[in-house]
Amino acid sequence: AQSVTQPDIHITVSEGASLELRCNYSYGATPYLFWYVQSPGQGLQLLLKYFSGDTLVQGIKGFEAEFKRSQSSFNLRKPSVHWSDAAEYFCAVDNQGGKLIFGQGTELSVKP
């Protein structure tokens, strides 16, 4: 079955430290890949997306993600975390069917 796995339910990092959130997917071909962020009580905001081409994708708020076909991964990174980055992060995939399959989410806490 098609699935998306975010292995880390909760991550805590210090402000200014680097961040990597993991995402693995199980699909037959390379799907469309997305990262979203959600603050408490808010909707979803798109951070970045990948379809093809350069496997390192730049997004908003200083985030980037790298697609690795051999590992079926699409990990999200940020070199220096700010307190305002505390939120929940979702990885999602679309196998070109007009529907998204989401991972369970990773909650990010930022220590001052």
Place this chain on the structure above:
Amino acid sequence: NAGVTQTPKFQVLKTGQSMTLQCAQDMNHEYMSWYRQDPGMGLRLIHYSVGAGITDQGEVPNGYNVSRSTTEDFPLRLLSAAPSQTSVYFCASSYSAGLDYGYTFGSGTRLTVV
């Protein structure tokens, strides 16, 4: 350009009541989909549509009906609400245009079934 509009934003239902969550988009997007969000489970696909008159089930379709009579509207119906349907519901529309592909989400409906 309003994007994806969901109504209502909040709703409290009694067990057994029925209701329809409305979703409308004004971007002429071909695809539309419904998700529910529960703590620790991410967003799960309920139903989706690839065009007017075409719908299909997602991961958690039980207890929900949909129809797509127009490109713009994709209502989600709860026929007999249950406490297990307490959740936040998001509607989305999506497009495919050449090398571009993207989703627009509504702001969500918070539903409580008592």
